[in-house]
Amino acid sequence: MSTHELIFAGLDGDRTWRLEDYVARGGYSALKKIINEKISPEDVIAEVKKSGLRGRGGAGFPTGLKWSFMPRAFPGAKYLACNSDEGEPGTFKDRDILRYNPHSVIEGMTIAAYAMGCERGYNYIHGEIFDVYQRFEEALAEARAAGFLGQNILGTDFGFELFAHHGYGAYICGEETALLESIEGKKGQPRFKPPFPASYGIYGKPTTINNTETFASVPFIINDGGEHFLNLGKPNNGGTKIFSVSGHVGRPGNYEVRLGTPFSELLALAGGVRGGRRLKAVIPGGSSAPVLPADIMMDCTMDYDSISKAGSMLGSGAVIVMDESTCMVKALERLSYFYFEESCGQCTPCREGTGWLYRVVHRIEHGKGRPEDLDLLNSVTANIMGRTICALGDAASMPVQSFVKHFGSEFEYHIEHKQCLVPADVQNEGSKIYVGPTC
Amino acid sequence: MLSQESLARIDVEVAKYPPEQKQSAVMGALRIAQEEKGWLANETIDFVARYLDMAPIAAFEVASFYNMYDIEPVGKHKITVCTNLPCALSGGVHAAEYIKQKLGIDFNETTADGKFTLKEGECMGACGDAPVLLVNNHRMCSWMTPEKIDQMLADLDK
Ligand SMILES: Cc1cc2nc3c(=O)[nH]c(=O)nc-3n(C[C@H](O)[C@H](O)[C@H](O)COP(=O)(O)O)c2cc1C
Numbered sequence: 001m002s003t004h005e006l007i008f009a010g011l012d013g014d015r016t017w018r019l020e021d022y023v024a025r026g027g028y029s030a031l032k033k034i035i036n037e038k039i040s041p042e043d044v045i046a047e048v049k050k051s052g053l054r055g056r057g058g059a060g061f062p063t064g065l066k067w068s069f070m071p072r073a074f075p076g077a078k079y080l081a082c083n084s085d086e087g088e089p090g091t092f093k094d095r096d097i098l099r100y101n102p103h104s105v106i107e108g109m110t111i112a113a114y115a116m117g118c119e120r121g122y123n124y125i126h127g128e129i130f131d132v133y134q135r136f137e138e139a140l141a142e143a144r145a146a147g148f149l150g151q152n153i154l155g156t157d158f159g160f161e162l163f164a165h166h167g168y169g170a171y172i173c174g175e176e177t178a179l180l181e182s183i184e185g186k187k188g189q190p191r192f193k194p195p196f197p198a199s200y201g202i203y204g205k206p207t208t209i210n211n212t213e214t215f216a217s218v219p220f221i222i223n224d225g226g227e228h229f230l231n232l233g234k235p236n237n238g239g240t241k242i243f244s245v246s247g248h249v250g251r252p253g254n255y256e257v258r259l260g261t262p263f264s265e266l267l268a269l270a271g272g273v274r275g276g277r278r279l280k281a282v283i284p285g286g287s288s289a290p291v292l293p294a295d296i297m298m299d300c301t302m303d304y305d306s307i308s309k310a311g312s313m314l315g316s317g318a319v320i321v322m323d324e325s326t327c328m329v330k331a332l333e334r335l336s337y338f339y340f341e342e343s344c345g346q347c348t349p350c351r352e353g354t355g356w357l358y359r360v361v362h363r364i365e366h367g368k369g370r371p372e373d374l375d376l377l378n379s380v381t382a383n384i385m386g387r388t389i390c391a392l393g394d395a396a397s398m399p400v401q402s403f404v405k406h407f408g409s410e411f412e413y414h415i416e417h418k419q420c421l422v423p424a425d426v427q428n429e430g431s432k433i434y435v436g437p438t439c
Numbered sequence: 440m441l442s443q444e445s446l447a448r449i450d451v452e453v454a455k456y457p458p459e460q461k462q463s464a465v466m467g468a469l470r471i472a473q474e475e476k477g478w479l480a481n482e483t484i485d486f487v488a489r490y491l492d493m494a495p496i497a498a499f500e501v502a503s504f505y506n507m508y509d510i511e512p513v514g515k516h517k518i519t520v521c522t523n524l525p526c527a528l529s530g531g532v533h534a535a536e537y538i539k540q541k542l543g544i545d546f547n548e549t550t551a552d553g554k555f556t557l558k559e560g561e562c563m564g565a566c567g568d569a570p571v572l573l574v575n576n577h578r579m580c581s582w583m584t585p586e587k588i589d590q591m592l593a594d595l596d597k
């Protein structure tokens with residue numbers, strides 16, 4: 001049972017984020033290797049394809065393939081965007097990457113810009129982490145001064161300008177086309193696709209968007225080779241992955257492990273279930289991923305394919321652990337409120353549907369549920385899914401469907417008895433303030 | 440309408456974008472304006488819009504879309520507590536209840552002396568540090584036990 005660290009290797013909290021520390025850890029050697037050995041952009045993309053790296057932001061799309069969609073010969077500017085708008089409940093890895101190892105993201109983005117011919121990039125940073133945004137600005141200044149960013153990088157004619165864009169509180173801006181709108185200085189409302197960002201992105205120019213952790217993985221792929229990275233994980237699931245483990249565990253926190261690590265090992269790393277209570281359910285990939293009951297989860301390994309076979313998604317790698325003190329109706333009520341609150345309101349099925357879902361789960365939780373409510377929830381989700389501009393509609397529906405599917409009897413009990421199966425004092429004890437040994 | 444210092448900081452934001460895309464700086468500019476003024480009155484938003492050569496309505500849309508802009512007056516200190524599920528499992532709701540009781544206000548209310556406004560927040564990307572709260576948008580406080588909340592309120596009250 002152990003972590004396997006690439007991105008987190010050799011870090012010492014707030015003390016080792018500066019350029020000199022990064023260089024001492026071997027940082028910027030991948031960029032230098034590309035320049036010194038004159039590795040072509042095509043070969044960089046081929047190496048990333050070989051690595052089996054899949055997007056760490058939620059959808060798990062193969063990164064090398066995404067990069068190959070960018071038009072080669074395009075007259076005019078091409079853009080690169082990093083998605084650090086980490087707002088998916090349960091996810092807190094990008095914040096740690098940015099505050100403890102910001103240069104890994106800068107180097108990864110610079111390599112990506114080289115591979116795709118982008119002249120400008122933006123890192124879109126979540127509004128609530130202002131100090132992390134400020135630190136990233138400092139890291140950018142260090143990289144510019146050292147010749148790793150700007151015009152004539154490392155004395156060549158390759159240039160890349162990178163800036164930080166600070167969000168200000170809107171979950172939807174994590175959706176990639178809402179993020180583009182937000183960079184343009186507009187409300188963060190997702191765009192219709194097609195056209196896809198690779199042809200029509202920031203200011204209408206070809207743009208590639210990747211997650212923070214995706215970019216931070218790139219230097220390791222260039223240094224050690226795509227095949228080495230692939231073999232750290234398992235076929236089709238290359239590399240290591242940072243899992244944010246939250247909820248009812250002894251040591252909530254980020255754990256970087258090989259993809260394919262058994263869930264039981266990850267749980268043990270995070271200190272096991274708190275207070276000797278029994279595991280009830282796990283949301284394995286951020287709040288939008290379907291919930292799985294304990295027994296199914298304990299048989300999973302932590303990789304895209306295993307979690308998807310079990311009926312959920314690896315998503316952003318946010319593992320929300322719930323023990324037997326949890327009321328599943330109340331848990332779902334809070335998530336449904338979140339999606340209702342964060343819907344951008346552009347599509348009727350999402351705007352109205354998320355309101356319906358919240359109100360129905362709310363009334364079940366508050367003893368006012370009706371016998372037909374579970375059918376109603378299922379029909380509302382069926383009317384949302386696949387009928388919206390962006391995936392937030394699906395993201396709001398999947399928790400509802402999976403909670404009702406796996407824990408339907410708890411919902412029925414609520415409706416019939418106007419109260420919860422889990423006694424109030426047990427719930428209260430399970431959700432009280434717990435700060436763990438970390439602080 | 441805004442201080443020279445704020446304008447200089449806004450100019451730094453503007454310089455991040457191509458010259459013909461000044462509007463991209465509106466989020467940063469509104470943040471800086473809010474830091475100076477405490478909240479965003481219509482005339483402040485208008486001023487920012489004119490400074491960036493954009494339609495006031497477009498700037499107003501931005502100010503009202505993103506949760507961290509205050510388009511209504513708030514107390515001297517705004518405290519936003521995360522109660523989303525991962526935090527709630529580790530005491531987020533209990534921490535919020537404790538603050539409500541101490542300040543004698545509910546969410547979206549301001550204390551009678553105008554010192555504190557309390558807000559309910561969504562995931563701040565720091566769920567491993569629950570309970571988590573934000574002070575005046577920019578200072579994140581982690582692992583907020585009742586003792587730490589007492590300390591924080593006392594410090595802010597000075
Ligand atoms: C509602 C919604 C919220 C999202 N939030 C994030 C986010 O916070 N961070 C992120 O990287 N991707 C997020 N995504 C996924 C992005 O749209 C996009 O797929 C991702 O940034 C691509 O990068 P990757 O291929 O490296 O994962 C979100 C998607 C949706 C529909």
Ligand code: SF4
Nearest residue numbers: 344346347350388390
């Ligand atoms: S699905 Fe919801 S969040 Fe997405 S564009 Fe439509 S209304 Fe907005």
Ligand code: FES
Nearest residue numbers: 521526562563566
């Ligand atoms: S749920 Fe509170 S910070 Fe994520």
